[in-house]
Amino acid sequence: MKTRILVCVLITLTFGICNHYSIADDFDWPRWRGPNGDGISMETDWNPKALSEDPEILWKTNVGVGHSNVAIKDNNLYTMGYQRGEDTVYFGEDIVYCLNAETGEEVWRYSYEGKLGDKSYGYGTHTTPTIDGKYVYILSNDGYIVCLKAKNGKLRWLKNIVEEYGGVRPEYGFAGSPVTEGELVIITVNQYGLALDKKTGKKVWISESGKGLGRRSSQMGSEYATPVMYDYKGKRSAAIFWTQGLSSVDVKTGERQWYYE
Secondary structure (H helix, E strand, O other): OOOOOOEEEEEEOOOOOOOOOOHHHHOOEOOOOOOOOOOOOOOOOOOHHHHHOOOEEEEEEEOOEEOOOOEEEOOEEEEEEEEEOOOOOOEEEEEEEEEEOOOOOEEEEEEEEEEOOOHHHOOOEOOOOEEEOOEEEEEOOOOEEEEEEOOOOOEEEEEEOOOOOOOOOOOOOOOOOOEEEOOEEEEOOOOOOEEEEOOOOOEEEEOOOOOOOOOOHHHOOEOOOOOEEEEEOOEEEEEEEEOOEEEEEEOOOOOEEEEEO
């Protein structure tokens, strides 16, 4: 069976889409679903009809196996992929890539040991990198949260939210991308999330695991959605899914504000 490969392709559209801009001018897309997490681009100076034509492929490259999307900032493109080991399909490396957004040339890569999931569930990376200022944050299938310098890929800190903080790995692995909010990184885990200090990776608060509650009680972790930030009663809040419902939490304190089963 052929291995599924994630391929990054950047296209230049032929009917005047941003033909007088560089990639860095208008293409910052620093996280999953864009700057505001809503999937909406504020760009207006382009022609949507060009999407129906055959675009010219500017470049493409193999970044391994996975489901990660791309984040773009300051003419650099960040994504993730999984490269399996030579001797086994079950162990290999998760790799974070930084590529030149205009040429596809590799700027840097960072890798660490990863694990494939059960073959019937698919495998590879699930989340998308998040760029905040000079740093990029990534979360692996198995719960490694990593902070790297965006410029050169040097490690700032690495934590495992399962082994160190008591997070419960969802049945198919973590799939909600990390979100930065103020001085925090918010992650979908357990009943209503986890907050880490974005400078150090230290735990600020974590929600209860939910083990022993409801169906699949041994694996009552989070669902697979990225946290959504919003304002609720004058407080910055996050809407976070888990296996039993949707919660809203005060991102500073970790206090659950409401819950919908």
